[in-house]
Amino acid sequence: MSRIKGCFAALKAENKKALIPFVTAGDPNPAVTVPLMHAMVEAGADLLELGVPFSDPMAEGPTIQKACERALEHGTSLHDVLAMVSEFRQTNSTTPVVLMGYMNPVEIMGYQAFATAAAEAGVDGLLTVDMPPEEASDLVAILKTVEIAPIFLLAPTTVDARIAKICAEASGFVYYVSLKGVTGAANLDVAAVEQKVMQIRHHTDTPIGVGFGIRDADTAQRVAAVADAVVVGSAVVNRVADNAESPEKINEAVASLLREMRVAMDAGPPKVGWMAKIFGTGK
Amino acid sequence: MSSEVADLPDASGHFGVYGGRFVAETLIEPLDELTAAYERLKNDAEFQAELDKDLADYVGRPSPLYFAERWSKQLGGAKIYLKREDLNHTGAHKVNNTIGQALLAKHLGKTRIIAETGAGQHGVASATVAARLGLECVVYMGAEDVKRQALNVYRMKLLGAEVVPVESGSKTLKDALNEAMRDWVTNVDNTFYIIGTVAGPHPYPMLVRDFQAIIGREAKQQIMTAEGRLPDALIACVGGGSNAIGLFHPFIEDSDVAMYGVEAAGDGVDTPRHAAPLCAGRPGVLHGNRTYLVEDDNGQIIETHSISAGLDYPGVGPEHAWLKDIGRANYVAVTDDEALKAFHDLTKIEGIMPALESSHALAYATKLAPTMRKDQIIIVNLSGRGDKDIHTVAGLEGISV
Numbered sequence A: 001m002s003r004i005k006g007c008f009a010a011l012k013a014e015n016k017k018a019l020i021p022f023v024t025a026g027d028p029n030p031a032v033t034v035p036l037m038h039a040m041v042e043a044g045a046d047l048l049e050l051g052v053p054f055s056d057p058m059a060e061g062p063t064i065q066k067a068c069e070r071a072l073e074h075g076t077s078l079h080d081v082l083a084m085v086s087e088f089r090q091t092n093s094t095t096p097v098v099l100m101g102y103m104n105p106v107e108i109m110g111y112q113a114f115a116t117a118a119a120e121a122g123v124d125g126l127l128t129v130d131m132p133p134e135e136a137s138d139l140v141a142i143l144k145t146v147e148i149a150p151i152f153l154l155a156p157t158t159v160d161a162r163i164a165k166i167c168a169e170a171s172g173f174v175y176y177v178s179l180k181g182v183t184g185a186a187n188l189d190v191a192a193v194e195q196k197v198m199q200i201r202h203h204t205d206t207p208i209g210v211g212f213g214i215r216d217a218d219t220a221q222r223v224a225a226v227a228d229a230v231v232v233g234s235a236v237v238n239r240v241a242d243n244a245e246s247p248e249k250i251n252e253a254v255a256s257l258l259r260e261m262r263v264a265m266d267a268g269p270p271k272v273g274w275m276a277k278i279f280g281t282g283k
Numbered sequence B: 001m002s003s004e005v006a007d008l009p010d011a012s013g014h015f016g017v018y019g020g021r022f023v024a025e026t027l028i029e030p031l032d033e034l035t036a037a038y039e040r041l042k043n044d045a046e047f048q049a050e051l052d053k054d055l056a057d058y059v060g061r062p063s064p065l066y067f068a069e070r071w072s073k074q075l076g077g078a079k080i081y082l083k084r085e086d087l088n089h090t091g092a093h094k095v096n097n098t099i100g101q102a103l104l105a106k107h108l109g110k111t112r113i114i115a116e117t118g119a120g121q122h123g124v125a126s127a128t129v130a131a132r133l134g135l136e137c138v139v140y141m142g143a144e145d146v147k148r149q150a151l152n153v154y155r156m157k158l159l160g161a162e163v164v165p166v167e168s169g170s171k172t173l174k175d176a177l178n179e180a181m182r183d184w185v186t187n188v189d190n191t192f193y194i195i196g197t198v199a200g201p202h203p204y205p206m207l208v209r210d211f212q213a214i215i216g217r218e219a220k221q222q223i224m225t226a227e228g229r230l231p232d233a234l235i236a237c238v239g240g241g242s243n244a245i246g247l248f249h250p251f252i253e254d255s256d257v258a259m260y261g262v263e264a265a266g267d268g269v270d271t272p273r274h275a276a277p278l279c280a281g282r283p284g285v286l287h288g289n290r291t292y293l294v295e296d297d298n299g300q301i302i303e304t305h306s307i308s309a310g311l312d313y314p315g316v317g318p319e320h321a322w323l324k325d326i327g328r329a330n331y332v333a334v335t336d337d338e339a340l341k342a343f344h345d346l347t348k349i350e351g352i353m354p355a356l357e358s359s360h361a362l363a364y365a366t367k368l369a370p371t372m373r374k375d376q377i378i379i380v381n382l383s384g385r386g387d388k389d390i391h392t393v394a395g396l397e398g399i400s401v
Ligand SMILES: Cc1ncc(COP(=O)(O)O)c(C=O)c1O
Pocket: B092, B093, B094, B118, B119, B120, B121, B122, B196, B197, B198, B237, B238, B239, B240, B241, B242, B243, B244, B309, B310, B311, B355, B357, B358, B383, B384, B385
């Protein structure tokens, strides 16, 4: 069984939801990343999303844009990111790692070269923000030969027929982008997310992760109540950014956020939510 | 040339391996909606009549095809005709496209327009059509370009647009495009994104080309009237490639007509300071399409350089990438210095002050014309007028105006 499948199966057996933090590799410098990955796992992360820095991160808000700029100041390349995953795998062979980024670094490396190197490094999934399934067939075919899961996005604007089509091609998990906007936006509407997740659930048994706009224990708890996985990006990267000048503080700053989220998520759905469900909202 | 070449893109927006739709999932539905609306309206007589009327009465089309007799004589070769897009309302070819897209926005019921701009010409053309239709307009412009194109920034503000300086990345056109995409993905319900060139995700490269193809259709008729035959060569500058494809496209099946797209060589294509993806770049994916890019070995986009803000872009429209690969069009590059010389020459010899972008096309004409016979014909796309560049040119000569 693949690491991603194993991870979700184990969580399901315990009736828990996956906590998936995102950090940009090489932010604020390359030496920080691997120790931070281990620290996140220790703090309760189930799966890691590792951002591949790109010069033109079209779908990111200011927080992750700046993380890319910091990482690129050190020239962090896709090759470097794969080396970080290899290093991480020396002592962790169970936590799935998904690379998240944009097409162009993969294009330049070449699909086959990337797939081979990524599999060797111990990468479990690839999520490229600017690669909808229509453009992905060549890459997906190659990824499948090395058992790397192509992770596809679904959005609030994705119509039902398309949800069905994407879910049919999905593996690992599907990633629902919770809002119309860029990463780090603050307009999360949990009720709307719940509705859409139910719509997606109708089409697939693949676990559903939700990301964009989850910033603290409260939002993590509320989203975990309706999805299989909670992806936390800008909130984590903000902790990195806050400590960019004193990197030795980064691990704890990120870990404390993840521990709060872990506790809140494992406590189950928010009490108020259940009360409202049982007794109605009074409207 | 087979008609298949002129029939591209295919249904999914590809020109060979180029083009396509490399965007965040949120934008797929609005792009589908735009494609469907465009496919419906482009064959709608009423829409076409509305467009034609605007192009005639508001833009001032057809633009003249002018025989630059004195300049041709001095160069001592082919006869050079200039397609006078500089005489359009707002001073460049950009308005041909913004008029068309604004009409689409109106038909889609969008109330807010966003645009990216480099030189500011597309921003001005977008602000202009937004003013006329009473739509809100936000223009994203790299902070560097805001500085070098102060005049156009002020023009946009006078027209009622909000100009947002973009501070991320290299602070130029590519970053303005990123920021416009971020705005669009956030405000997709009420916002229409008017892309200013033949780049971006499908259907933009197709629809911008179709709106700009009026340039080539007119030029073809005009040269038949003036000379009774087709030209031997077409020359146009290539930033994103909209004025070039506008001129080229109606001639694609006329295989005896040579086509030259002129990129910005900046300090030289063998230096790190240029903006010539077709001449000195390689294929990759950026801004929603696969095309030639100026990029490093790791797939990071490299900061480009050109004296002309409108050519200072690391990518190029996918149809040009395709025309290059199949050999139908030739792509060459001209340095800052060569473009500047052409700027001064045309101003002094013909009394026409060209945009620095267009000066690249003119500079290549000064190389090509002398190699041709006196009875041969070149059409150069004079894509815009040079008023906006006076500060840049004066600054280089140590003069402040
Ligand atoms: C006068 C003029 N010509 C050319 C260009 C380059 O754009 P394109 O290659 O899309 O025609 C610009 C862009 O701002 C321009 O203002």
